[in-house]
Amino acid sequence: MLESQELSRYSRNILLSGVGRAGQEKLKSARILVIGAGGLGSPVLAYLAAAGVGHLRILEHDTLELTNLQRQILYDTADIGHSKLDAAVDRLRKLNPNIEIEPWNCRFEVGNAREALQGMDLVLETTDSIPAKFLCNDASVLSGIPALIGGILRFHGTIIGTGTHKNGAGRPCYRCLFPAAPVAEAVPTCADAGVLGAMAGMVGSAMAAEALKIILGLGKALQGRVLQFEMMDSSFRCIDFAADPACPLCGENPTIHDLHAEEPLSEGADFLNRLPTNL
Template sequence: MKIPPLVEADAALSNRELERYSRHLLLPDIGLPGQKRLKNSRVLVVGAGGLGSPALLYLAAAGVGTLGIVEFDRVDVSNLQRQVIHGESDVGRKKSESARDTLCEINPFVTVEIHDQRLEVDNAEDIISRYDLVVDGTDNFATRYLVNDACVLAGKPYVWGSIFRFEGQASVFWENAPDGLGLNYRDLYPEPPPPEHAPSCSEGGVLGILCASIGSIMATEAIKLLTGIGTPLLGRLMVYDALDMSYRTLPIRRNPERRAITRLEDYEFFCGLHREPEATPEVPGISVQAFKQLRHEGHPHLLVDVREQREREICQIEGSISIPLAELLAGRGLERIDKETPLILHCKAGGRSRQALLALQEKGFTKLHNLEGGILSWIREVDSELAAY
């Protein structure tokens, strides 16, 4: 079903812009009115990472007049495999500034507005209300629910995408969409998955070029909504499998049990990231510096790496043994460890090893410590020769 254009064709185009956008102007469905709508548009992109990068690049090239970027992170070398808006010389820079500079080089007729901050409950409604449409390139459930609910309250359409390993998804949510098509993200995901069942790309990996596939779909949906062309993904979930090179479109139905969204809430608590104090048992920890000293002094211990083998192929602490978390939770590999030997557990950043420690406590192990900050802290503070990831 066609949707009326989201933006009026009030902007004027210079001769240089007419030349730049000539291939759009030749398209019957876009033409001069559609290009004027794009120039008159204000689009907010949340995140300048894997999905935000291609979406921003193509929205700028297409001539969207104002692009807002919400991003608080800095460019890391591990980003460059997929976050193509940044380059080697940008490592260490704020992603928002790196993205702005790239976009201005691509199209000087685009105004870039930077929101160099984390999107939070206390600023989301104010930021989102300034734009016509939101493109969400974030990688965590808490922010997705926040963006969704703020868009519902502001009456804004919300273009969403998600990627993991070799698969991506995309859809459009708009509570106030005409002709009864109004849905929101909670119709697709009424409840977030438990945190342990929602691994990030930094833990599970992602095919870099998958970001371009899903990010370009998201940018396409934004352009369709802004100009009123084609049939947007309202009420439909598009699923892409890069290994099979297959696309599927699944219907999304309104959840009859979902509650009305009347205010923003604590989304980290909603997603299980902050438990009640009594539900968060304390675990004994050891800093990387203390562990370094322990090794230097020759105290007996066993270092257990609970990461996956693929992660150990990137980097590992010398002398560690491998018992992946899934194996440990299933009770396998325990014959390799002695209850009388002090155990130091580690993973990438400390979360999975904490889970492993709690599981071992239930099995009667008492001489346990969690390496605080995981191997990333070890690399930062002790052994910078190892490859971070």
């Protein structure tokens, strides 16, 4: 049950049609895993905490660097050289002391992925690691937990929703779009190619809003859709994608039955730029 000060804290949520006290209680009961507390993870975590999501499990292992502050808005200059996880937890507990925060100071890896998803209603992948996106997808499908997988680079952003939150069947999935990972050199990172800091805020805030929609059961969830942001022409588009019967993970004759470290393809296709032409 919500306490009186929570009714006041969340009053603007509760006023919304389709939310009300019952919706706010759903948020309070929700358990969300956020992988990464960087550029996308900062707004994701801030908005989920502020909205009253009752349990946030956070995986992060990095130390804050000066170059992070251009977009990682959970942190300030005094945090440079310190643990991002500690600083994030401190900030989020100050923002909302009514929620539980469960910090995991580690990388998201084959050895801990299943355990990290255990007991969660939803997982949000916010790192700049392509192997982590595949691992998140595989773990979410094998665990029957829906996922939102986000990415930003230069002036672009993408969010892919996988799985179905209603039956937990895990289809369609990230591998229905990308059966396997590209070679690392084919995928530039923000450290190589740059990123407009505000893109992290825009895409991370959209991930948080989509997560709240899923927990509240409002509107059309992003599961089975790709939401793309292109700031150079101020455009957004959302494209449906279907489960691929030949998908190696969720298809009719799957070849992936357990978690594994992704073996990259040998070809050098530009991974991020492949997406718009494939849909």
